[in-house]
Amino acid sequence: MTIVVGYIPSEEGEVALSRAIEEAKQKNSRLIVVNSSKGDQLVDDRLIDAKQHHELEARLTQTGLDFWIQRQSQGIDAADQILQVAEAQRAELIVIGLRKRTAMGKFIMGSVAQRVLLQAGCPVLSLKAKNDW
């Protein structure tokens, strides 16, 4: 079985990743880390660079899990990327980080998380950066 996690180097991304590692350990499943950028910006901090890739790899190796890092520098939309990988691998669970967006912000920027939640064919676990209460 497989768990897919959407990862960006941010607070939400870290929370999602560590939870996904926990879940994968419990169920003894394979972990696929998806990190992608559409490549339409000159600067995009959401894409992990070579150094971060190595660190991520080292960290996942330590956990002893069976894992795979899917990094796409000129890929499709992040939501589509996660859904595509999840579908191809018949994932049992998708883990994503969620951040607060105002209605206006969502209207302008769209929401990757919302599309994953609505379109995924498996359970989606979405996490906030920290508990508010």
Added chain:
Amino acid sequence: MDTLNLLMGGFESALTPVNLLFAFAGVVLGTAVGVLPGIGPAMAVALLLPLTFGMETSSALIMFAGIYYGGMYGGSTTSILLNTPGESATVITAIEGHKMAKAGRASQALATAAIGSFVAGTIGTALLVTVTPIVVKFAVSLGAPSYFAIMVLSLVTVTAVLGSSKIRGFAALGLGLAIGLIGMDPVSGQKRLTFGFAPLIDGIDIVVVAVAIFAIGEALWIAAHLRRTPAHTIPVGTPWMGKEDWKRSWKPWLRGTAFGFPFGALPAGGAEVPTFLSYVTEKKLSKHPEEFGHGAIEGVAGPEAANNASAAGTLTPMLALGLPTNATAAVMLAFLTMKGIQPGPFLFENEPDLVWALIASLFIGNTLLLLINLPLAPLWAKLLKIPRPYLYAGILFFATLGAFSVNMQVADLWILLLIGLLGFALRRFGLPVLPLILGVIIGPMAEEQLRKTFQLSSGSASGIWSEPLAVGIYVLIAVLLLLPVLIRFIRRSRGVNTTVADQVLGEAPEQPKHKAGVAYEGRSDEERNDS
């Protein structure tokens, strides 16, 4: 003293709240377009041309001057942080600047670039004030043959000396001259290159050409290369410099200014040569030559100053002779012509208020730029996170609106699209954009002078060399064109390693290496010329 009085009068009109506002808008916009690679001040000015129809001429010109100077400041930010020079003049800055940023000295690099630009810009503008009236005095006495010769000189140097490939340069120049010919013959009234298509009789409006080449061409090019692996931001704090940095920077600033201004002021123009010369000089004179190639602050301070001083210098031939030598100056001149103002040596006499307000606004703009660039550099870098589809959709919208609003005719939109495709083809095949745009603008001006020459000499070709200055300039052109061929010939005949030419030329042969080092997306820096 007379000049000083006029300058003070200029300050008086430039310091009105409205004009200050336009100067501020100009520098903000200029910095923004300078930061974004591929979008330069020339494109920004071309896109804004239609908006200025209802504006006071001096206000619009002040805004354009702000954009022009702002583009120079903004370009260095991208060069230093991303190693993607925003425009050709900052290519050299990227060599050392980006290395400094990588070594965690981005703040110092940005600071020396901004302060150096300010120093050079201020000195350059002061030189502009002193030199231009002298050039005007000299220019008023020029006859049509000499004028024509100067125009030929500037076209030839921009095309042959600055570009990497002469054939491509001349091809672009030829295209530009051909576009400039379209329309009615000014003397005989004959229709030229109109192909029986009525809207072409008045010629193609320069706004349409400029917008098509800069905006549409670039947008199509980006659309064809939309996706690239994004870079990471280099964390920067507010730019600052330590005592050691100041000590190492101030001499390169002054030397860079000394290189930049004369090169800009020549009717040949271009910031590439002085920035390169400054870099080489700093490398030779530096007490820390081992740091060059690993982020030496002199290598940022010198070229950045040269670049801004040359920007000030470029305004000398533009204001004194009506001759633009870079794309932004060309579009600014087109704007003056649109407003019914005759550029040329009589500009100072006929429109003193306008000219001096412009020059005063350069001082003001330069100060504003230092104020908004020094503390806000990290903020400007955030512009690079704008997704390019949004950015270019906006540019296309304004381009179309602008081209249509010139004459309110649909035919202009088709012409816009056609020339835009031409602009894309230029980029695709590595033809420089600058010779084309100068061909379109200087071509008709040169034709007028040539016609006058022939009228004076009643049709005899000898009229072309009837003035001693004209003869001198033609000799100069011949030397400029033949010198590289000659040097290559001498080198080949003597063997490559031990030639005198190598010693004479100093480090010139290294040039390709540096340029290749900063080539961007497969385009050499020449192709990005002022786009």
